[in-house]
Amino acid sequence: MKTWFHQWGSAPYFYGRASRWIPWLSLLALGTIAYGLVGGLVLAPVDYQQGQGYRIIFVHVPSAWMSMFIYTSMAFAAAIALIWRMKIAEVYISAAAPIGASFTFLALLTGSLWGKPMWGTYWVWDARLTSELILLFLYLGVIGLYSAIEDKRSAARAASVLALVGVVNIPIIHYSVEWWHTLHQGATITKFDKPSMDTAMLWPLLSMALGFTFYFGALVLVRMRVGLLQRERYSRWVSDMLNSGGSAS
Amino acid sequence: MSLAEFFAMGGHAFYVWTSFGAVAAVMIINLIVPVVSHKKLLSELRRQASRKEGSTK
Amino acid sequence: MRKAFFALLGRDFTLAIRRPGEIVDAWMFFILIVCLFPLGTNPDDGLLTAFAPAIIWIAALLSTLLSLDRIFKSDFLDGSLEQLLLSPQPVAILVFAKVLVHWVSSGLLLILISPLMAIFLGLPTEAIPVLMLSLLLGTPVLSLVGAIAVALTVGLRGAGLLLPLLLLPLYTPVLIFGSHAVQAAATGMSAVGPLYLLGAILLLAVTLAPLAIAASLRISVE
Amino acid sequence: MRKAFFALLGRDFTLAIRRPGEIVDAWMFFILIVCLFPLGTNPDDGLLTAFAPAIIWIAALLSTLLSLDRIFKSDFLDGSLEQLLLSPQPVAILVFAKVLVHWVSSGLLLILISPLMAIFLGLPTEAIPVLMLSLLLGTPVLSLVGAIAVALTVGLRGAGLLLPLLLLPLYTPVLIFGSHAVQAAATGMSAVGPLYLLGAILLLAVTLAPLAIAASLRISVE
Amino acid sequence: MTSQFGLRADELACRRDDRLLFDALGFHAEKGQMLEICGKNGSGKTTLLRLLCGLRQPDEGQIFWRGQNILDDPENYRQTLCYVGHLSGLKADLSPYDNLCAESQLFGVSQDAVEPALQSLGLGREIDIPCHRLSAGQLQRASLARLLVRGADLWILDEPCASLDRDAQLNVQTILENHALAGGTVVFTTHQPIEFKRADVRQLWLSKSPGDAVDA
Amino acid sequence: MTSQFGLRADELACRRDDRLLFDALGFHAEKGQMLEICGKNGSGKTTLLRLLCGLRQPDEGQIFWRGQNILDDPENYRQTLCYVGHLSGLKADLSPYDNLCAESQLFGVSQDAVEPALQSLGLGREIDIPCHRLSAGQLQRASLARLLVRGADLWILDEPCASLDRDAQLNVQTILENHALAGGTVVFTTHQPIEFKRADVRQLWLSKSPGDAVDA
């Protein structure tokens, strides 16, 4: 366990290993997303309440899940970065934040595009919608802070502090918004609360979610390699790698 | 289901296809940008490395 | 350590008193935001009263936000922050003194004039004690959490506006609980729930924020 | 003189573009204030829509106010302002270039996203063109008048908050006419009257403000 | 009138708060001359230089440039003046080169002189680096480069050699001397022990030191 | 180990952006010694001093004080350290006296030393004037006075003589020498030609000048 931690903490090891993982993850992502798309857009039956409009679910829900999953993972990385000063964890945060932000944006966009036909409006101040919007601001804050600080070493540490403070706040936001919405009125917007979903819908949905996760995994490794190379451009291992003919790129 | 029907999405074409299109676009751009910048960075570093070697020799 | 804490507290209070303008301005800003609303709308239709808790809380939040720069900016520019970080005391404690001064010279003063604003906006008098209590519990959180964001951005030239972005998500719960406590009281319901929650957030902020601030300052000065 | 004007314009635009963060942040601030209101109230009871014109205008006003510091503060601190005043060109013209850059990088951008904010707050779509037009006429006034106040206070250490105090009375007419135009449009009435008045104020500000700014700067630098 | 071609001050007086810094101060600096303002810390050198630039008004007295009161035609006076003070006057986000190009346009002079000017002050690759990344001395060099860009006749310099290393100090010294020899006028302060050999340097002592100040 | 009582740096390396400022830099400064960091503008003197204070982390290498890594017990290290840099560290609204009193409490030392310290740096009535009304040199004097208040063993000074008039420069020179003779350690930079006669001064040259920097 400890040696594993150590190995993955070393930049050259990570840089080399990641390049081997990326093709596999991409392939997995491609397969699962392809199945999800076919299953969702073509094979899955029409929802008798919502018509064809419900098909947005196949991108909306995976995006929403990813947005939350990525932020949590960033907070873990932030703790590791601050406590053990682990370089890889710092790089992870700056690599993952833009991906997380774009998934959050997609969840908001697809959600409101779904809301117009379903609820008749693009936007309501529902609890879940509001907290997703705030999550977007949290992401933008991390990205903004990271890009505003020029010394990238300090920038990564500052972004870690912010990500960590943000994650402490997330349950509080969740709770406050939830509570705030239900104080005055019952739920006006009924999403389909666990309707026993047709497996013809469920499998493609899960497959899409899995595909998005693989996609994220591949993408974050690509971005981390860039970030690592940028930060370590002067170190011995980079020049060795360049001299030895460039190895895997 | 005909192809036309498929594209019409039961009258919700705009919403459905904008959603899928936006997701696809964002995901593809997200992938292209770092791959390109990786290539650029590597070639820049190579150029610098060779320049430095050239000057020391 | 106690002595250092009080020395810094004393120095910063003296500084605050040397510039009464700044304190009065935070006050004025609060008052003026509250007054903008009647100007921007048609004040006769009773809507204003329903909006009053939100307006007062948002005004408190914005005037805190605008005065946050005071906490570390001038110290950074004149080098006192370096000297502070070079002092042998635990920085978290010292930082707590600075935040305390900020709160007294902004939050506490807002609380004192909030009843006036409440009357101005037509809030029922029964809601005023709850308003004051909610501000008493909430404004220290605004100062503490705000100080983290300021500490993170103090070294950046022209980052004045990054601050609101960092702070909005962090301030949301305080705003929601605070204004809903007042709203509940104004409509005759119990405000205990949100007030307890505000108290819990305050406790969390008091214990954790100073550490985060100290860590952030070290990063910024580098 | 033309050349100096454009040189300064170019330099300041370059500076603005060098820090895209600042521009984006002014945007964010506008968005954030707009979002605070739904968070502070119960968003379902139609209050929000009734208040939407006031909220958007107040958000525009506050975000202009917060970004005003940019106009002269950094120039004062790094000595460029001295050099500007020592230049043989008429200072009023140069100052106009600086205000123009400020407006483009704050007001103009606000106008571009204001429709989104209108949708967030549930403003009827018919009112959106009037909203944009009123902002187009009003925000330059905010920048011009704001610059006078900034020029007067730029030499004062810790005058960050004196600014709102000086400005809010001056901004009041713009706020009133602006939000009333939008309100009229939202309720199906004619918005022409307040828009004309906004136009008249803009004309006045464009002709007189640069002179006042130049005079104020000379006083501040002494 | 002797000062037809130079700077002349008559009966200047200046107070700061309750203290009289100087009083009935008169001097002149001709074409081709260098005038060093000397005095202890706090004797009012910086204040005097700002008066000469017209950035501050004296409490009493007048200042003449080429026989004309500087308040009569300030635009023209500013055209012939270049002031370098404690503040760099350079935007931290722009490079020295961009800064001086913008400034040259502001003053209506050609941009061609910018690059040679920066180089002759010993800046190399720093020419294109944002100013906030420069060290104290590099920034001072960039700030001084404006002297060579502006083509002004009257140079007013407050501690031009501050933060400069010894080579740069000698370099600046030469630049000042050359300007005087070419018919310019230089008014400056310095705490560095500089000796000008080639140019005609006169000293003006502001005797009021913090200790023997006239309390009011 | 030789550096049991002084400051020692091992294999320090520091980059700023893409430039290597120094690399494999090692030196030591014993009890009673003065170490002058020399170098051209932009050679990294200020940066090095900030590393020594622990305000910045080196990219490589360690710093030891009395045989112990300064990261091991930072509180204790800071107790024995006094840094005076380009920034005064004085609040502009408070007088030098009030400023240093507050600072002395922050560092847990007696306030009695404050007034004599300010006086021995040649400040008279300025002791009780808000700092924003001081001239450049007066402010620097007030800032240096903290050296005498803190009672620290290790002094780290970045251009201590900047803006000072000649008398004050000599005065500061004496103060530094006395500290070294009394068993303290002084690390400093300066562009003024100072000659220390009584104390043991060694020089460390940071050779990397802006010109021959290692471009990446």
Ligand code: HEM
């Ligand atoms: C802007 C608008 C919207 C936003 C920001 C949004 C956000 C979210 C988020 C964050 C989740 C994940 C929740 C979780 O797993 O805990 C989610 C799930 C979901 N959303 Fe949305 N949503 C929006 C609009 C809609 C609309 C209009 C519908 C359908 C009428 C919808 C249907 C769903 C469904 C079915 C789920 C999965 C529920 C579950 O996992 O329990 N959403 N949405």
Ligand SMILES: Nc1ncnc2c1ncn2[C@@H]1O[C@H](COP(=O)(O)OP(=O)(O)OP(=O)(O)O)[C@@H](O)[C@H]1O
């Ligand atoms: N904030 C910064 N970001 C990036 N590079 C910087 C920064 N500050 C300084 N540098 C660079 O680091 C180098 C060393 O700067 P430093 O201030 O340490 O020099 P110095 O030796 O103190 O020079 P001086 O004699 O001019 O004070 C300079 O070349 C400068 O360009």
Ligand SMILES: Nc1ncnc2c1ncn2[C@@H]1O[C@H](COP(=O)(O)OP(=O)(O)OP(=O)(O)O)[C@@H](O)[C@H]1O
């Ligand atoms: N803003 C101010 N308000 C009031 N008094 C001031 C102000 N600035 C400076 N003074 C006072 O005016 C006097 C002259 O200051 P000035 O800066 O002109 O001195 P100087 O000769 O340039 O000194 P130095 O050699 O230290 O730069 C000082 O005694 C100072 O106390």
Ligand SMILES: [Mg+2]
């Ligand atoms: Mg001076």
Ligand SMILES: [Mg+2]
């Ligand atoms: Mg330096």
